[in-house]
Amino acid sequence: MADTPRRRIPEATVARLPLYYRALLETAERQVATISSERLAELAGVNAAKVRKDLSYLGSYGTRGVGYDVEYLLHEISRELGLTRDWPVMIVGVGNLGRALANYRGFGARGFQVMAVVDADPQLVGRSVADLAVESIDDLDTIVAERQIAIAILATPAAAAQEMADRLVAAGVRSILNFAPTVLTVPEGVSLRKVDLAIELQILSFYQLRRGLPAGALS
Amino acid sequence: MADTPRRRIPEATVARLPLYYRALLETAERQVATISSERLAELAGVNAAKVRKDLSYLGSYGTRGVGYDVEYLLHEISRELGLTRDWPVMIVGVGNLGRALANYRGFGARGFQVMAVVDADPQLVGRSVADLAVESIDDLDTIVAERQIAIAILATPAAAAQEMADRLVAAGVRSILNFAPTVLTVPEGVSLRKVDLAIELQILSFYQLRRGLPAGALS
DNA sequence: CACACTTTGAGAATCCGGTCACAAGGTCAG
DNA sequence: CTGACCTTGTGACCGGATTCTCAAAGTGTG
Numbered sequence: 001m002a003d004t005p006r007r008r009i010p011e012a013t014v015a016r017l018p019l020y021y022r023a024l025l026e027t028a029e030r031q032v033a034t035i036s037s038e039r040l041a042e043l044a045g046v047n048a049a050k051v052r053k054d055l056s057y058l059g060s061y062g063t064r065g066v067g068y069d070v071e072y073l074l075h076e077i078s079r080e081l082g083l084t085r086d087w088p089v090m091i092v093g094v095g096n097l098g099r100a101l102a103n104y105r106g107f108g109a110r111g112f113q114v115m116a117v118v119d120a121d122p123q124l125v126g127r128s129v130a131d132l133a134v135e136s137i138d139d140l141d142t143i144v145a146e147r148q149i150a151i152a153i154l155a156t157p158a159a160a161a162q163e164m165a166d167r168l169v170a171a172g173v174r175s176i177l178n179f180a181p182t183v184l185t186v187p188e189g190v191s192l193r194k195v196d197l198a199i200e201l202q203i204l205s206f207y208q209l210r211r212g213l214p215a216g217a218l219s
Numbered sequence: 220m221a222d223t224p225r226r227r228i229p230e231a232t233v234a235r236l237p238l239y240y241r242a243l244l245e246t247a248e249r250q251v252a253t254i255s256s257e258r259l260a261e262l263a264g265v266n267a268a269k270v271r272k273d274l275s276y277l278g279s280y281g282t283r284g285v286g287y288d289v290e291y292l293l294h295e296i297s298r299e300l301g302l303t304r305d306w307p308v309m310i311v312g313v314g315n316l317g318r319a320l321a322n323y324r325g326f327g328a329r330g331f332q333v334m335a336v337v338d339a340d341p342q343l344v345g346r347s348v349a350d351l352a353v354e355s356i357d358d359l360d361t362i363v364a365e366r367q368i369a370i371a372i373l374a375t376p377a378a379a380a381q382e383m384a385d386r387l388v389a390a391g392v393r394s395i396l397n398f399a400p401t402v403l404t405v406p407e408g409v410s411l412r413k414v415d416l417a418i419e420l421q422i423l424s425f426y427q428l429r430r431g432l433p434a435g436a437l438s
Numbered sequence: 439c440a441c442a443c444t445t446t447g448a449g450a451a452t453c454c455g456g457t458c459a460c461a462a463g464g465t466c467a468g
Numbered sequence: 469c470t471g472a473c474c475t476t477g478t479g480a481c482c483g484g485a486t487t488c489t490c491a492a493a494g495t496g497t498g
Binding site for chain 3: 255256257271274
């Protein structure tokens with residue numbers, strides 16, 4: 001499996017691959033065989049030069065004068081993103097958000113299946129969420145090991161998040177998607193991404209405040 | 220007060236201000252009067268040089284040899300972010316996610332109050348969600364105008380999202396936080412930010428697949 | 439007051455990503 | 469087979485963001 005010592009793919013490009021992937025899925029469904037960078041750019045909401053540059057990091061998969069073969073490109077991107085295999089996912093924290101996420105079919109991407117839902121509250125253990133029984137956080141190690149869970153979604157209150165993250169890492173989880181509104185630290189070698197409602201709203205607020213105001217008219 | 224011909228604040232800095240804000244809130248609660256860039260950096264999960272550079276865009280609010288006055292800095296940042304006023308928020312789409320968001324108290328930042336919850340499905344109109352009655356999307360214009368809603372959270376299925384976004388913009392909403400897994404286009408002058416579960420998971424998957432090589436996906 | 443120590447603020451250097459522009463490589467009509 | 473026409477792939481350039489570094493400005497002690 002010694003895979004190509006392929007050029008390092010820039011982070012910004014990695015973040016866009018899923019957009020291309022989605023656009024290509026839709027295109028494939030419409031039985032379109034090839035697609036130009038122009039069109040792909042439009043679907044993904046970026047510009048054509050960026051699409052070409054991004055795709056060139058994966059290799060030369062296009063044909064000049066024609067465009068990209070939709071099926072082939074789809075395959076290459078999904079391989080690159082690791083979407084050709086299954087990723088069992090665990091959700092930690094069964095509050096409002098945790099439950100919604102567990103039920104969220106809109107993961108869109110198949111391959112990310114929620115295989116476990118855990119919570120620290122003994123009162124919640126045993127309840128059913130999205131066809132799964134809530135399990136105890138104390139069984140983390142076993143659950144992670146047995147179900148080969150590499151990716152966890154953290155949806156606990158902020159106060160509990162760091163401790164949960166630590167326990168996840170200790171149990172062998174190497175990728176965490178954090179929804180708790182707090183800064184987490186994880187060791188080198190663990191990927192951490194965050195989704196933070198409050199921050200997004202505050203950023204919107206910043207620009208909203210300045211909209212329409214004459215430039216420099218802030219008090 | 221001789222008002223600052225204030226430097227334009229870089230986008231990257233704007234995105235970090237909420238982090239500092241949160242860190243400062245916690246610090247203020249602990250009755251700590253001043254804070255160094257070093258300490259603030261630690262709390263916000265960034266490095267000290269960045270903190271200082273970021274804060275310098277707001278003006279020179281620190282004291283050399285001492286640090287920053289917590290209360291004062293807090294005040295300046297919240298003013299900058301528009302957190303000194305209230306932002307009525309509307310949630311569009313009452314699926315799993317919409318409901319969870321409506322109930323989500325963890326907005327953390329006060330000032331963002333959900334003032335309306337709307338859906339296109341007549342079956343849902345009238346039901347109660349988070350102490351609000353679900354209203355019809357057809358009353359959008361009135362709701363937005365009367366409740367002065369500037370920020371909307373889109374939590375519809377992907378297929379409906381663009382149309383809803385268009386209607387929101389038409390009704391006067393200038394800031395949209397999109398949770399629907401699709402690319403939206405909005406006119407110039409409207410802020411759009413997105414939160415996309417599937418994309419986040421796919422990015423994690425990418426790095427998980429390569430564990431060992433890159434430094435990974437920092438937030 | 440002098441001196442050691444702390445910490446900010448900002449210029450300079452560097453890194454990274456985005457955009458431009460165009461040669462290279464391909465299609466297709468006649 | 470030729471010439472008009474597309475579209476990719478990429479090197480060159482540009483600009484924003486991050487990091488480095490250190491002078492400047494403050495504190496505190498004796």
